[in-house]
Amino acid sequence: MKLPFRIGQGFDVHALTSGRKLILGGVNIPFHLGLLGHSDADVLLHAITDAILGAAGLGDIGRMFPDTDAQWAGADSLNLLRGAVAAVHAAGWRVGNIDATIIAQAPRIAGHVNAMQENIAAALEVTSAQINIKGKTTERLGFVGRGEGMAAEAIALLLPIFVE
Secondary structure, three states: OOOOOEEEEEEEEEEEEOOOOEEEOOEEEOOOOEEOOOOOOOHHHHHHHHHHHHHHOOOOHHHHOOOOOHHHOOOOHHHHHHHHHHHHHHOOEEEEEEEEEEEOOOOOOHHHHHHHHHHHHHHHOOOHHHEEEEEEOOOOOHHHHOOOEEEEEEEEEEEEOOOO
């Protein structure tokens, strides 16, 4: 029996460094630091990718796109998300909605949320109304508060694909 829905959770963290672009939700955000990683280090998309893969029971981003594989070096995380959603669809699931939080002391993301939602919705083949993104700080506490890195959390609801 196929369940009527599945829920997955995703989390990711990357260090901030100079000499890299800051890309969140597929949007290049003007900032003096960027995120360090094997791919473009889009912490938001990595958390969302883990959430949808987890909900479908398909592992995580590290298993599907390992950072030990040179083909993923510098990869656009929107393409990784598209690959994950193709696997989710092949497993018989579609995205119902995503709720995600970017955890960063700076920069403020409010002015970029609509563009992020549109990018994510297009990659997931849903409407932007099905994507919710929030920004939170840590009130200057911890590595995020000191401006050393960023984190993101995401929750995904998957619904079955019905074939008629």
